[in-house]
Amino acid sequence: MFKRFNVKLAFLIFILLLGITLAACNSDTTSDDPSNDPEESTENNETENNETEEEEEPANDEPQMGGDLVGAMDTAPAGVFNPIFYEEAYEANILDFTHEGLLSQNENLEFEPNLAHDWEINDDNTEITLFLEEGVTWHDGEEFTADDVVFTYKSIASPGYIEAGGVRTEYVDKLVGYEEFVNGETDEFEGVVAEDDYTVTFKFAQPNVTILKDVAFSIIPEHVFADVPVAEMPEHPATLNAGEVIGTGPFAFTEMLEREQYVLEKHADYWKGEPYLDSVTWRIVDQSVILGLLESGEIDFIADPNGVPAADYETVAAQDHIEIIEQPDFGYQLMGFIHNHRTTEDAESGEINPDNWVANEDMSDQLVRQAIAYTIDRQAIVDELLLGHGSVINAPIAQQFWAYDDSAATDYSADLDKANELLDEAGYVDADGDGFRDTPDGEEWIVNLNYPTGNQLRERSAPILQQMIEQADIQVDLRQPKEMTAYVEDLTNNTEDWDLYLIGWSLGSGDPDPSGLWRTQDAYNFGRWKNEESDQLIADALTPPDAFDQSYREEVYSEWQGVFSEDLPALLLYAQNKIYGINERLNGVAPMPYGFNNDPHLWWVSE
Known part of the structure; x- marks a missing residue:
């Protein structure tokens, strides 16, 4: 089927x-x-007559009922x-x-x-x-x-x-x-x-x-x-x-001004107890002004998915009324290789049929993919764009999982000599003397790099990646970025001449199983990567009785991470640290490793 x-x-x-x-x-x-x-207070508020009024006026570090909170996202849902x-x-x-x-x-x-x-x-x-x-x-x-x-x-x-x-x-x-x-x-x-x-x-x-x-x-x-x-x-x-979206959670989605703000009001009958806050409003704010609003107090927090940009860490940390929480991202950023294209007919029908896929000749050679990987100085990206607030990773499993095994994967540290050697071996040489490599058939070879708008870090990294790849005499066409909707549609249909694409994944925290992203028929396998060994290993890691032994699963996933990094459906670029900025009036926040929005019924504000 x-x-x-x-x-x-x-x-x-x-x-x-x-x-x-x-x-x-x-x-x-x-x-x-x-x-x-939140911890209970041992201090009392004094009246002018030095009498306590604990019942009427709770201490500042005790949870208080009421109050409205404003969070910010840089892109509308x-x-x-x-x-x-x-x-x-x-x-x-x-x-x-x-x-x-x-x-x-x-x-x-x-x-x-x-x-x-x-x-x-x-x-x-x-x-x-x-x-x-x-x-x-x-x-x-x-x-x-x-x-x-x-x-x-x-x-x-x-x-x-x-x-x-x-x-x-x-x-x-x-x-x-x-x-x-x-x-x-x-x-x-x-x-x-x-x-x-x-x-x-x-x-x-x-x-x-x-x-x-x-x-x-x-x-x-x-x-x-x-x-x-x-x-x-x-x-x-x-x-x-x-107003019509119905859940059991601590807040109900009650109002929205599309692409501007989204209002959540407390569900007073919430089964874990009435939330302290009256409401949480998400405002959609451009990244260029979002920090200014946090500093001025017009918004109370910047969290998932993009958080505080690494370049602004010191500026935000210097604000006395803002707390910073930093933790590793539960996911990664990547540069993907398009192995195969879908047919127009399959894209129109929504069918994912590997038998109909058409090989992308520009990226079908494993040596070419490996060579391009060796042109990328990922540590420089982490140091210069993320300012150290992140890490280079080689394996497509969240670092927080027991299955992550960086040592099992090929470490594509920047090595231009190795890149040139692999390209020569694959037959991609400069046949016409124009300074750029041609295909083994002597035809002009242009590799296109695609990326979406909406995230400044990715937008800044795209031209840097172009420059790094071109150091190996590969001609790169850096495409004009597309708005997210159009970008995702094109990437999903995958019927055009795309070669390289930028994307990021936030991974599910339930299990390290990479199903959904990297099996041949997975919808999110945007590069249309076909590898029978990979598919079999993913299946083996879930097949009982052996898979009930975690050490067995670790071995299988280690082998899979090796297969992934050798065949290269994508080059893992980095895992950016999540940097959350929170106004000091917001209390009760305790992010999980996989996200910020944890137990919001316990959040409260001190005015």
């Missing part, structure tokens, strides 16, 4: 989201760690506010506040209770039964039940989901009866069953190594979407419109 993928335009680049649920689905997770609670269809980290900044999954993760990436307070897994890891919190209400007052869980997963498994732009089938494709259901052979989906209102069982066809990750996806309300065909969900008002 071939996949069909009709992209919903404009999902994140710099931190595109896993959605795949590489980022996206796991950025929903929050922690219930009590250490996040594309506008799909539905967990099973959204694709951007900008949209995740809304959904992190409005929707929740059955499980969450803590700072050690361990799974913890969330909408489900407990669970039981059978002996062979083919079934998990979760026991749901009672008394949880959706923003419209309806009760949350096991039927909502069944409906969410059934929607993702439904015929038409992929064609409508859905990319999160990794959460359902291991469930019992998925193939029969998605192919329309049956109307019953056996994989998820509501035992009663507060008990739900997931049944997997084979022992499942990632069983907890697979049941942690954000839940959507059945009573809102029950009569909506899956194909129509992306365009439904409850997906698009403020």
Whole structure:
């Protein structure tokens, strides 16, 4: 069965989201760690008569009810506010506040209770039964039940989901009866069953190594979407419109002035307790003025996806009323190589059929890809553009995971002699004496480099990459950058003459499995990389019984990282540190390794 993928335009680049649920689905997770609670004060406020008024006027370091918060993003969300269809980290900044999954993760990436307070897994890891919190209400007052869980997963498994732009089938494709259901052979989906209102069982066809990750996806309300065909969900008002998007989270999405601001108001009946804040407003602000607004107090925080630019770190740190939190990004930036192009017919139909792909002759030689990699001085980019607030990485797995193995991958440190040697070996020499290398057939060879607008660091790095590559006498056409929507559409269709592209991924925190990005038929495999050994290793790392042994998985992923770096679907450039800027009046913030928006019901402001 071939996949069909009709992209919903404009999902994140710099931190595109896993959605795949590489980022996206796991950025929903929050922690219930009590250490996040603000400390209680031991000081009292004095009146003019030296009498305490603790009840009327709480001490400044105790949580206070009320107050409004303003955060800033440099790019507007594309506008799909539905967990099973959204694709951007900008949209995740809304959904992190409005929707929740059955499980969450803590700072050690361990799974913890969330909408489900407990669970039981059978002996062979083919079934998990979760026991749901009672008394949880959706923003419209309806009760949350096991039927909502069944409906969410059934929607993702439904015929038409992929064609409508859905990319999160990794959460359902291991469930019992998925193939029969998605192919329309049956109307019953056996994989998820509501035992009663507060008990739900997931049944997997084979022992499942990632069983907890697979049941942690954000839940959507059945009573809102029950009569909506899956194909129509992306365009439904409850997906698009403020005031109609319904979740169980601590805040409801109530107002928006599209591409300008997005307002979230507290869900007073939130099941974990009434949020302290009255509202959180996201303002869309150009990067050129965003720091000035933080310094003036017009906005309260700059966080995901882009945070404070490294070049402005010292300026922001010097502000007495601003706190900085810095941590490694849960993802990476890359320069991708287009291995193959899709046909126009496949792009128009949304079909991903590797048998129809057309090789990109400019990038099809592995030696050429390796040579280009050796032209790039990645450490210089980290030092000069990131000012040291980041690191060079060689493996496409988040550094925070146990599976990351930098030593298993080829280290493409800048080596111009090596680059020239490989190009000569591949037959790319200057045949006509114009100073640039030609193809082995003696034809003019021009490599194009493509990138989107919206992120200043990436926009600054593009011409630097061009200059570095041209040091090996490779003629580079630095294309005019495109606005994100158009860029992603072209990259997804991939029917033109693209060679190199810049992109970034924010990875899901649930498991290091790279499925969704780097398998041949993955929708986000934009370079259309085909490598059977890679596909097999990714499968092996999830195949029981061996895969229940983490040391086995480490070995497999180490081997896979070696295959990846040798064949080079992409050159990993760097992992930029996340730099969050927070006004001192904002309290209770405790970011997780995978994101800033953790437990916002515990955030509070001191005026």
